[in-house]
Amino acid sequence: MSKQDDSKSELAEREEQLQKRYEAYRALDLNLDLTRGKPSRQQLELSIGLDAPLEDSYVLGDGTDVRNYGGLLGIAPARELGARMLGLRPAEVLVGGNSSLTLMYQYIGFAHLHGLAGPGTAWSAEASASGGKVKFLCPVPGYDRHFTICEHFDIEMINVPIGAGGPDMDAVEALVAADPLVKGIWCVPRYSNPTGHTYSDEVVRRMAGVPKLAGEGFRILWDNAYAVHHLTDDPVPLANLMDECRALETAQGLVVLGSTSKITYAGAGISFLGSDPGNIERFSQHLSASTIGPDKLNQLRHTRFLATSEDLTAHMERHRGIIEPKFRSTLDILAEELGGKDVLEWTTPAGGYFISCDTLRGLAARVVALAADIGVKLTPAGATYPYGRDPEDRNIRLAPTFPPMDELEQAVRVFACCVELASVQQLRAA
Amino acid sequence: MSKQDDSKSELAEREEQLQKRYEAYRALDLNLDLTRGKPSRQQLELSIGLDAPLEDSYVLGDGTDVRNYGGLLGIAPARELGARMLGLRPAEVLVGGNSSLTLMYQYIGFAHLHGLAGPGTAWSAEASASGGKVKFLCPVPGYDRHFTICEHFDIEMINVPIGAGGPDMDAVEALVAADPLVKGIWCVPRYSNPTGHTYSDEVVRRMAGVPKLAGEGFRILWDNAYAVHHLTDDPVPLANLMDECRALETAQGLVVLGSTSKITYAGAGISFLGSDPGNIERFSQHLSASTIGPDKLNQLRHTRFLATSEDLTAHMERHRGIIEPKFRSTLDILAEELGGKDVLEWTTPAGGYFISCDTLRGLAARVVALAADIGVKLTPAGATYPYGRDPEDRNIRLAPTFPPMDELEQAVRVFACCVELASVQQLRAA
Numbered sequence: 001m002s003k004q005d006d007s008k009s010e011l012a013e014r015e016e017q018l019q020k021r022y023e024a025y026r027a028l029d030l031n032l033d034l035t036r037g038k039p040s041r042q043q044l045e046l047s048i049g050l051d052a053p054l055e056d057s058y059v060l061g062d063g064t065d066v067r068n069y070g071g072l073l074g075i076a077p078a079r080e081l082g083a084r085m086l087g088l089r090p091a092e093v094l095v096g097g098n099s100s101l102t103l104m105y106q107y108i109g110f111a112h113l114h115g116l117a118g119p120g121t122a123w124s125a126e127a128s129a130s131g132g133k134v135k136f137l138c139p140v141p142g143y144d145r146h147f148t149i150c151e152h153f154d155i156e157m158i159n160v161p162i163g164a165g166g167p168d169m170d171a172v173e174a175l176v177a178a179d180p181l182v183k184g185i186w187c188v189p190r191y192s193n194p195t196g197h198t199y200s201d202e203v204v205r206r207m208a209g210v211p212k213l214a215g216e217g218f219r220i221l222w223d224n225a226y227a228v229h230h231l232t233d234d235p236v237p238l239a240n241l242m243d244e245c246r247a248l249e250t251a252q253g254l255v256v257l258g259s260t261s262k263i264t265y266a267g268a269g270i271s272f273l274g275s276d277p278g279n280i281e282r283f284s285q286h287l288s289a290s291t292i293g294p295d296k297l298n299q300l301r302h303t304r305f306l307a308t309s310e311d312l313t314a315h316m317e318r319h320r321g322i323i324e325p326k327f328r329s330t331l332d333i334l335a336e337e338l339g340g341k342d343v344l345e346w347t348t349p350a351g352g353y354f355i356s357c358d359t360l361r362g363l364a365a366r367v368v369a370l371a372a373d374i375g376v377k378l379t380p381a382g383a384t385y386p387y388g389r390d391p392e393d394r395n396i397r398l399a400p401t402f403p404p405m406d407e408l409e410q411a412v413r414v415f416a417c418c419v420e421l422a423s424v425q426q427l428r429a430a
Numbered sequence: 431m432s433k434q435d436d437s438k439s440e441l442a443e444r445e446e447q448l449q450k451r452y453e454a455y456r457a458l459d460l461n462l463d464l465t466r467g468k469p470s471r472q473q474l475e476l477s478i479g480l481d482a483p484l485e486d487s488y489v490l491g492d493g494t495d496v497r498n499y500g501g502l503l504g505i506a507p508a509r510e511l512g513a514r515m516l517g518l519r520p521a522e523v524l525v526g527g528n529s530s531l532t533l534m535y536q537y538i539g540f541a542h543l544h545g546l547a548g549p550g551t552a553w554s555a556e557a558s559a560s561g562g563k564v565k566f567l568c569p570v571p572g573y574d575r576h577f578t579i580c581e582h583f584d585i586e587m588i589n590v591p592i593g594a595g596g597p598d599m600d601a602v603e604a605l606v607a608a609d610p611l612v613k614g615i616w617c618v619p620r621y622s623n624p625t626g627h628t629y630s631d632e633v634v635r636r637m638a639g640v641p642k643l644a645g646e647g648f649r650i651l652w653d654n655a656y657a658v659h660h661l662t663d664d665p666v667p668l669a670n671l672m673d674e675c676r677a678l679e680t681a682q683g684l685v686v687l688g689s690t691s692k693i694t695y696a697g698a699g700i701s702f703l704g705s706d707p708g709n710i711e712r713f714s715q716h717l718s719a720s721t722i723g724p725d726k727l728n729q730l731r732h733t734r735f736l737a738t739s740e741d742l743t744a745h746m747e748r749h750r751g752i753i754e755p756k757f758r759s760t761l762d763i764l765a766e767e768l769g770g771k772d773v774l775e776w777t778t779p780a781g782g783y784f785i786s787c788d789t790l791r792g793l794a795a796r797v798v799a800l801a802a803d804i805g806v807k808l809t810p811a812g813a814t815y816p817y818g819r820d821p822e823d824r825n826i827r828l829a830p831t832f833p834p835m836d837e838l839e840q841a842v843r844v845f846a847c848c849v850e851l852a853s854v855q856q857l858r859a860a
Contacts, residue, residue: 044488044497051727053481058474067474067695097527098725105720113543114582152544152719261722265497268727289582290535292691295528295725297481297698 011428018421022374025414030375032411036402037193037353038266039319043401046318047264050305057300066296072284074270078299082272084309086224086258087240091277092251094284097294100259100271104221105149107255107273110286111183112153116217117282123155123183123217130181137175137185139167141356141384141395143193146186146223150386157386158182162192166199169206177213184219185210190238191226191352194384194397198236198350208244211253223257226352228316231324236350242274251276260302262353263315270294270302326400330355330412337416343423344416346398355398356384362393363422370418376411441858448851452804455844460805462841467623467783467829468696469749476748477694480735487730496726502714504700508729511736512702516654516688517670521707522681524714527724530689530701534651535579537685537703540716541613542583546647547712553585553613553647560611567605567615569597571786571814571825573623576616576653580816587816588612592622596629599636607643614649615640620668621656621782624814624827628666628780638674641683653687656782658746661754666780672704681706690732692783693745700724700732756830760785760842767846773853774846776828783831786814788824793852795823800848806841 059065064075073079074095082093096103112134115121123134134155138147139162150157158175161168166189176182187207189199199207211218222241245251256274263269273283306312331348334357338344345358359367364381371378379397382388398415400408489495494505503509504525512523526533542564545551553564564585568577569592580587588605591598596619606612617637619629629637641648652671675681686704693699703713736742761778764787768774775788789797794811801808809827812818828845830838 038499041489041495041498044495047497051483053483059471065471065474067477067698068471069468069691069696071697099721099723102721109539148719261499265727266499267501267723268497268725289578291529291532293529293697295698295728297695298725298728 008428011424015421015424015428018417018424021417022370022421025417026374028375030410030414032375032407032414033377033403034398034400034408034411034415035377035379037399038402039262040322040402040404042322043319044265046315046322047305050264050301052304054297054300054304057304058297060300064296066300069292071293071296072287072291073280074294075296075299075303077303078270078296081303081306082258082274085227085312086256086272086274088242088256088274092242092274092280094273094280095294095299096271096273098261098268098271098298100223100225100257100261100273101145101149103271103273104146104223104257105152106287106290107219107221107283108149108153108155108184110283111217111219112155114286116219116279121217123181126217127181132181135179135182137167137172137182138386139185139187139192140386141194141390141397142186143188143223144383144388146221147386155183159386159391160185162195162197164197166192166197166203169203172210173206173213176210176218180215182214183217184221186221186223188223188225189241190224190236191229191349193225193352194354194356194395196347196349196352196354196356198238201237201239204239204241205244208241208248208250208254211245211250212248214253216252218253220254221257222254225258225262227258228312229262229319229353230316230351231320231327232350252279255279260306263312263319264302264305268298270299323401326405326408327355329405329409330398330400333409333412334416337413338419341420341423344419353399353401355400357396357398357419358394359396359419360394360423360426363419363426364390364393364396366422367396367415367418370422371415374414376414376418378415438858441854445851445854445858448847448854451847452800452851455847456804458805460840460844462805462837462844463807463833464828464830464838464841464845465807465809466832468832469692470752470832470834472752473749473831474695476745476752477735480694480731482734484727484730484734487734488727490730494726496730499722501723501726502717502721503710504724505726505729505733507733508700508726511733512688512704514739515657515742516686516702516704518672518686518704522672522704522710524703524710525724525729526701526703528691528698528701528728530653530655530687530691530703531575531579533701533703534576534653534687535582536717536720537649537651537713538579538583538585538614540713541647541649542585544716546649546709551647553611556647557611562611565609565612567597567602567612568816569615569617569622570816571624571820571827572616573618573653574813574818576651577816585613589816589821590615592625592627594627596622596627596633599633602640603636603643606640606648610645612644613647614651616651616653618653618655619671620654620666621659621779623655623782624784624786624825626777626779626782626784626786628668631667631669634669634671635674638671638678638680638684641675641680642678644683646682648683650684651687652684655688655692657688658742659692659749659783660746660781661750661757662780682709685709690736693742693749694732694735698728700729753831756835756838757785759835759839760828760830763839763842764846767843768849771850771853774849783829785828785830787826787828787849789826789849790824790853790856792823793849793856794820794826796852797826797845797848800852801845804844806844806848808845
């Protein structure tokens with residue numbers, strides 16, 4: 001359907017066809033779900049070896065008994081694993097429990113309420129003193145749980161557009177330079193959630209300079225959640241931001257996050273927070289009020305299961321073997337159903353967990369509602385924007401990894417039908 | 431040594447003897463530690479069965495895959511385990527990660543900064559509005575990590591004396607009734623840390639009424655850390671506070687805590703928070719901003735390892751078999767070295783992890799320093815009081831579980847020598 005050429009009657013006819021198909025889907029009484037950015041059962045089964053008995057290895061070379069209390073920084077081999085995965089030095093890594101989201105929440109809470117460099121330096125105190133509000137830059141579309149943390153602490157979010165090479169760095173630099181209460185930026189630098197973009201060398205290089213434009217308390221939250229989650233043979237390279245920051249002496253302004261949630265077990269992995277060693281020390285001091293230390297036994301399991309870089313690479317290849325066909329099938333169906341119709345743009349990710357779609361202006365919520373009405377659950381429109389507000393109401397995030405293939409394919413066809421139906425209805429009303 | 435009868439010269443002679451013994455200990459170049467309230471390696475080895483492969487049991491009867499994301503309340507069988515251990519109903523239990531301290535910290539943070547019943551109800555907001563400070567009652571001596579949480583949130587702590595039957599309830603009731611900014615009380619109702627006392631039925635009954643004297647936002651933090659950690663054949667009974675609270679309709683004012691840290695692995699156990707189901711629901715909503723859920727796989731391990739009440743009882747008997755001789759030996763040495771000398775009072779705990787000692791007035795810090803000087807580390811004087819301030823400088827907490835028996839015995843003898851030496855010196859100076 002090329003909008004300009006279609007006559008009114010052709011549009012009416014197409015709407016009738018789509019409406020019939022839509023009702024036929026309804027009659028199937030579907031119960032499908034494309035919202036869940038989580039591994040399938042088949043993927044989880046790749047990590048069965050994680051659960052092998054540890055037998056006599058509970059006491060590490062440095063005397064640490066992983067079963068007992070203590071060790072806020074994590075065990076040495078787990079710090080090494082995190083360093084290898086995230087391109088850091090072991091002394092720059094703190095290893096946490098089963099959720100990197102928790103580390104982000106704790107770090108932001110630390111900075112906002114307690115102060116990264118002592119009580120006087122809390123972001124909230126600085127904001128009160130100047131009568132303003134703490135602000136974060138949010139490349140959009142982005143990850144809803146990052147935004148939830150900001151909302152939770154009443155941190156104002158400012159949208160920054162993200163393109164194929166990463167966030168608009170002119171905008172980032174201008175916003176940071178203009179307002180000392182801009183205290184951070186959320187980044188998913190590789191296979192960004194949901195767009196799948198990987199930041200360019202130029203963006204990474206400029207990002208390393210951002211803390212210099214900002215004050216001491218500024219932090220880049222570099223959530224490298226998909227560091228090793230490739231879908232192609234030749235992964236797009238991602239420059240090492242920590243290397244760049246060390247060179248510019250801005251490492252204090254960088255906080256790297258990562259986890260094994262989408263490597264081993266989504267709910268029972270281990271998490272990493274990386275920064276310069278001084279930051280790591282201050283953060284672990286802060287954590288000492290709230291925990292006796294992370295689960296070191298699970299850290300040990302992970303370091304044994306992912307003992308070498310080769311183990312990790314081979315393991316991620318097995319994940320790719322399971323999920324790549326799901327991505328390909330989703331993309332094939334979108335091309336087959338909607339190719340050339342100018343009603344939907346979508347990404348072709350080279351890694352990560354999502355396909356990002358943009359409908360015609362003002363149709364995302366309508367498409368989600370149409371699909372929900374016949375039993376196909378899509379991520380709520382707006383979820384990829386701060387405050388759940390997509391200013392153009394266009395973005396919809398598809399998560400193909402969790403459903404079995406037949407359910408996935410059915411759900412994507414329903415989605416495509418809903419997109420076209422909503423689009424035709426809008427064109428007819430125009 | 432009976433103070434009244436000793437002549438000055440006898441005291442001088444005794445000091446000389448003790449000083450010689452003290453120097454003899456110094457010559458041994460000791461490196462001993464009585465501070466660590468944690469299980470010994472032998473105890474940790476009791477739980478080797480926890481690490482058995484789970485094989486095909488990852489998917490629970492309700493469809494939950496314990497390896498994947500989700501499930502903020504914890505898995506059903508773990509909620510049942512917590513309920514059984516803490517005398518609650520499963521719907522009253524949330525199961526967390528490896529640290530009940532973290533649950534306490536999160537709960538206090540929720541109440542103080544966010545509000546137990548919505549944004550307007552934050553303790554800190556109420557305090558700001560009235561120009562006062564949020565306060566907590568702290569039965570003393572008590573657990574230093576409870577006090578650290580209060581300090582962390584700038585909550586003022588008020589000492590309440592604890593006796594053989596629990597806190598002075600006249601004081602508790604009067605303080606709560608007098609000031610609406612008293613928002614909570616810390617309790618370790620069984621084998622209290624460090625005194626070993628178990629609250630009497632009368633204290634539990636009166637405690638259930640305390641939320642009625644306070645406002646809606648008041649919480650009893652009932653840290654039942656030693657619920658099943660008996661050292662005798664006939665455990666002192668502890669009345670069920672939740673039952674009492676349900677009867678009085680004050681269950682909303684009660685938060686019960688517990689964990690398996692001193693049952694299975696100190697650093698890799700599971701934790702429980704109990705309250706009325708409405709509180710549990712609101713708290714889990716709060717947690718959803720900071721986590722994708724607890725490690726359900728470790729919860730499953732625990733429910734299999736501690737499948738029945740009998741399993742738990744038998745397991746705790748094995749712990750007792752290891753630690754009871756250490757307590758007995760410590761008490762025997764104290765009696766042998768200091769019995770009848772009127773220089774130290776100590777408790778004879780029927781459970782828990784500590785022996786609580788009171789020196790003569792003003793000597794605790796001196797004793798700790800004397801011991802440190804010859805290589806025996808004792809818990810810092812004052813640690814069992816808010817702000818680290820023991821008003822009489824008398825209390826010293828001994829932790830006999832961790833050291834091997836020979837090191838424990840040596841350390842206790844040194845401790846006794848330091849106590850008597852400091853006492854004699856004080857008496858001579860008087």
